Amino acid sequence: MLADPAFLTRRTFLQASAAAASIAALEAWGFADEADPYGGFKVGLQSYSLRVYDADDALKHTRTLGVRYWESFPKHVPLSTLPAQVEESRQRLADAGVTLLAYGVVPFSPDETKARELFDFAKAMDLKSLSADPEPNAETFDLLDKLVEEYDVAIGIHNHGPGHRYDKADDVLKWVRDRHPKIGACVDTGHYLRSDEDPVEVIQKFGPRVFGVHLKDVRSIRSEQDIARLSRELPEHRVNMLKREGKIFTILGEGELDVVGTLRELRKLNYDSVVALEYEESEQNPLSDIELCLASVREAVKRLD
Template identity: 55%
Template sequence: MTTQNLITTRRSFLKAGAVGTGALLTGGVSAVMAESKKAVDQYGGFKLGLQSYSLRGYDAKNALKHTRDLGLHYWESFRNHIPVNTLPKHVAEQQKLLAGYDVKLMAFGVENFDGNETRARELFDFGKAMGVKAISAYPKKDNKTFDLLDKLVEEYGIAIAIHNHGPGSGYDKISDVEKVVKDRHPLVGACVDTGHYLRSNESPVDAIKRFGKRVFGVHLKDVKGYATDADAAAFIKTGKARRQLKNEQKFFTLLGEGDLDVVCCLQLLRQLKYENIVSLEYEENKDNPLSDIAICLDAVRKAVKQLG
């Protein structure tokens, strides 16, 4: 793609947005809204959706179909499903694809950011055209990058949600994110990946408390720690263990079967009046994750019932 193709006007993106809206209206917006409201209601008012990486074993159309079959209407996409491309034709095609399955794109990522303004604007331009609320991000830790992000979140009205990638990453601990967002624009904040914080021996509950209004994304996943090999063997026998992380003495597992306090996380998000997507992210069983995802969604519904 040429630089000329990358640099398009905001007017072009608004026009592309109108194309997508028209396609949705043609399909019967009232029916879509009614079904979406029902989906939101069963998750306690939260916009519960998928980080589409959970369905990376499928192409975009089949991933969207499975999303709808699971009763969900919200996506945080990764690049293999919704490629970042600012050409109006591409934007219109992606909007039409999503609208055809009654799925709304709320966020995308995780995207790397540095001081390259041209590339950063491509991501923000795409986000603006697609109507997203936040971009899940992994920014370089320097003033040039964060000065640029301060400027762009103000200009576009799109939040940057810094994603914690777990042990060994630049954003391993809660404090790693706190340090870089301190004194920055209010729209520069965090995407709380609950599973990766558990891997880092951090509390996702504490993360939500400490970030507060700077929480712009949530990846719900669960991890189970163990102290001894006997503990690990016992957990494997339950049938709830998935991928084992031996060096960390942990397992990825089904939501609600690990160390994550799902109820408390949701309660805190409700107190914050959190309105962005809550993305279930299930990374196991890439080729056939649907039954496990359904179990995870049931765990969310059960947690919601405990909120009162």
């Protein structure tokens, strides 16, 4: 992650906090309920944050980071309903002390056979929700209406920023507002910021239809000098985003996301699924940055009361 002098003092504080939390996590594999640093939120990871690692290492790092909840993507938990594969995945998670609450992002179409495979998997893994990118047509949503009722598994439609079919909150709302109560949103805070929407207001719009959260932060870059410098340092796909949007992803709490406000709205909703940090930067060595992001969440929790 690129250093910015404006954030060095705060980052130094968060680094100390993150280091202390990691040491505590290593000393105690379990968690003491009386000392929950996340205030009752099921803070964890979208395992895509650890995509450079295999499943065993990703789980080990998750616990070292001091969290125990996942939304997984397919590399870490294969999307299979074969009994042997399901048992292997469940045992691996149990041995690591990580609870899988959600999975995604998965596609849906009017194909009922493929849709049922996804819901069968969700049921076999005891998931609360699937983060999804359904085709925007009546046939697909009619099918989802039926399956969420039958399986008691929620669907959270994942926004993916400018240019995506689910760009802004209204692009999701128009498809879910008259549907089964278990069809709603997976709110990706970073992508909503990219789309110039306030995630706090987005959560308010969706209310009880919030079934997933991906915590990301975004920072706007205005200076031509900074844009030129970052264009030399960032990977190509991030340079393209910077040039199109004038924004980059950053450490949680160092950008435009109101972390306290986001958690406050989730608390009002009694949101009880995973609050999944999804940190996509520093792909080859993400752990120190993820520690800083989690420290920012803990800091925000302290400011809720």
